[in-house]
Amino acid sequence: MTARMLRVAEVTPLSPLVTRFRFECPEGGTLPLFSGGAHVVVEMPDGATLRRNAYSLISDPLDGSGYEIAVRREDAGRGGSRFMHTHVAVGDLLRVGAPVNLFALDLRAKKHVLIAGGIGITPFLAQLRQLTRLQMPFELHYCARSRAEAAGLSLLPDLPQVHAHISDEGDRLDIGAVLAGQPLGTHVYTCGPEGLIEAVAGTATRLNWPKAALHSEAFLSPPPGAAFKVTLARSGITITVGPHQSLLEAMEEAQVDAPWLCRGGACGQCETAVLSCKGRIEHHDHWLSDAEKAAQQKIMPCVSRFQGEDLTLDR
Amino acid sequence: MPGTEFSPSIASRPVYAGLVAQGAMPAIMLADAEGAGALIDLAARDPAVMERAHVIFIPAGTPHGARLRALGARIYHESPSYAACLERFRKALADAHMGTTLYLAGTEGLIGQATAEALAAGLPAGAIQSEHRGSIARRMQCVHCKGITEGVTTDPFTCSHCGLTLFVRDHYSRRLGAFQGVCVDAETPGVLPPVQEIRP
Numbered sequence: 001m002t003a004r005m006l007r008v009a010e011v012t013p014l015s016p017l018v019t020r021f022r023f024e025c026p027e028g029g030t031l032p033l034f035s036g037g038a039h040v041v042v043e044m045p046d047g048a049t050l051r052r053n054a055y056s057l058i059s060d061p062l063d064g065s066g067y068e069i070a071v072r073r074e075d076a077g078r079g080g081s082r083f084m085h086t087h088v089a090v091g092d093l094l095r096v097g098a099p100v101n102l103f104a105l106d107l108r109a110k111k112h113v114l115i116a117g118g119i120g121i122t123p124f125l126a127q128l129r130q131l132t133r134l135q136m137p138f139e140l141h142y143c144a145r146s147r148a149e150a151a152g153l154s155l156l157p158d159l160p161q162v163h164a165h166i167s168d169e170g171d172r173l174d175i176g177a178v179l180a181g182q183p184l185g186t187h188v189y190t191c192g193p194e195g196l197i198e199a200v201a202g203t204a205t206r207l208n209w210p211k212a213a214l215h216s217e218a219f220l221s222p223p224p225g226a227a228f229k230v231t232l233a234r235s236g237i238t239i240t241v242g243p244h245q246s247l248l249e250a251m252e253e254a255q256v257d258a259p260w261l262c263r264g265g266a267c268g269q270c271e272t273a274v275l276s277c278k279g280r281i282e283h284h285d286h287w288l289s290d291a292e293k294a295a296q297q298k299i300m301p302c303v304s305r306f307q308g309e310d311l312t313l314d315r
Numbered sequence: 316m317p318g319t320e321f322s323p324s325i326a327s328r329p330v331y332a333g334l335v336a337q338g339a340m341p342a343i344m345l346a347d348a349e350g351a352g353a354l355i356d357l358a359a360r361d362p363a364v365m366e367r368a369h370v371i372f373i374p375a376g377t378p379h380g381a382r383l384r385a386l387g388a389r390i391y392h393e394s395p396s397y398a399a400c401l402e403r404f405r406k407a408l409a410d411a412h413m414g415t416t417l418y419l420a421g422t423e424g425l426i427g428q429a430t431a432e433a434l435a436a437g438l439p440a441g442a443i444q445s446e447h448r449g450s451i452a453r454r455m456q457c458v459h460c461k462g463i464t465e466g467v468t469t470d471p472f473t474c475s476h477c478g479l480t481l482f483v484r485d486h487y488s489r490r491l492g493a494f495q496g497v498c499v500d501a502e503t504p505g506v507l508p509p510v511q512e513i514r515p
Contacts, residue, residue, distance in 0.1 A: 110437040132350025182413045185437020208340045208414035 018151035030064035034099035036127030043095040053080040056122035104146020110185025121152035222246035246303035265303035279308010336361035349449025350421025351379035408436035424454035427492025
């Protein structure tokens with residue numbers, strides 16, 4: 001993982017809950033370019049805790065002068081977004097990882113249909129620039145509860161293919177109407193709440209769309225839960241994972257070198273073998289198959305937890 | 316009669332899983348010769364597949380047209396050759412929407428060319444089904460002169476364009492929908508292996 005210290009160049013409130021942050025090189029150089037849908041992991045030194053959150057890049061993928069992210073404040077969350085909103089100011093230095101893309105456009109597609117729910121608009125903001133530059137056919141549907149909450153509205157280009165659906169104003173997205181009648185070679189991308197992703201996948205399956213034409217990204221934050229103990233066989237230690245801590249964070253706190261990439265249960269990088277398990281693993285990831293989850297022989301420490309007597313990992 | 320079983324080969328060699336009905340969803344069906352049997356069996360398993368189907372059939376001397384027509388497809392069309400129905404097939408693909416299934420049945424040459432055409436039109440591979448029936452004759456490309464020889468049933472065979480004697484390989488081009496033929500006596504001109512019928 002190559003991460004570098006970047007300077008916060010701009011902090012711009014977009015809505016009561018969403019703020020945009022722009023990062024630039026302190027020395028004024030250019031940053032690696034990326035592709036639409038890429039994210040970065042931002043490190044936040046919050047007292048004794050080092051928080052690492054993944055955020056989609058919303059700036060132009062071919063503009064290396066800076067990286068921009070939009071952060072929604074989650075007051076019931078674990079504190080990362082609250083830290084960004086209350087502690088980060090212009091001029092601060094934060095460690096930011098290199099861009100990684102787990103939600104890239106499939107450039108073999110003839111047309112791209114992008115469906116965003118709420119803050120799920122973020123990866124599409126960069127993809128829109130990529131699609132516009134490539135002159136590829138697309139349509140974007142952005143769903144939000146109210147105009148005040150729809151932080152993406154001010155960032156979206158004024159194009160006929162861009163549609164906002166504000167449910168407070170009685171305009172709810174009709175997924176069936178969007179998906180029916182799309183030309184051959186259309187791919188659909190969904191980013192937002194789990195319910196929206198499932199609704200799009202369900203409608204597409206009912207309309208006989210092949211799975212390869214469906215893409216989605218639901219970044220999970222590690223869910224809280226009861227504290228639990230884990231034995232790390234290779235390191236020869238037993239650690240306790242706190243209620244608001246992830247297993248991955250607890251390992252990092254204990255100086256155990258554990259791999260990670262997305263920290264949201266999507267990429268598979270942190271997959272760890274379970275050596276013994278007396279109890280039940282609470283799998284929260286999108287990586288393992290249902291059969292693998294039931295077998296309890298693998299765990300994704302970035303989001304999954306455990307309840308029971310003993311859990312020993314090969315780490 | 317079930318679909319043809321081919322002997323295991325290299326990964327390049329296409330396999331044909333057989334047709335599985337997707338119900339009363341939009342469908343394009345293209346078959347030649349004995350491929351008619353695969354569509355008739357498909358409709359027997361689920362008559363609803365014909366409700367929104369556009370069927371194109373190339374009889375190639377077989378008498379199956381009347382039975383196919385009687386299945387009640389939304390559109391039924393007979394054509395003397397693949398070349399003759401290509402513009403109709405292209406129009407059907409251009410007008411089609413996501414959710415359309417392409418059912419292909421018959422010879423490898425037809426399945427291969429129609430698959431390449433459909434992929435180029437944007438139809439996802441997951442929406443293309445195929446079942447091999449009838450002749451195992453192959454559509455061969457000469458790797459030397461690039462000419463295509465249709466209906467090859469022996470190994471080796473003579474390239475109908477440049478006249479070289481070609482070995483029938485399982486190496487397959489999905490772009491061309493054709494197997495690759497390689498000169499069999501390049502090192503020892505005139506020394507040829509005995510000619511054999513190709514087997515599935």
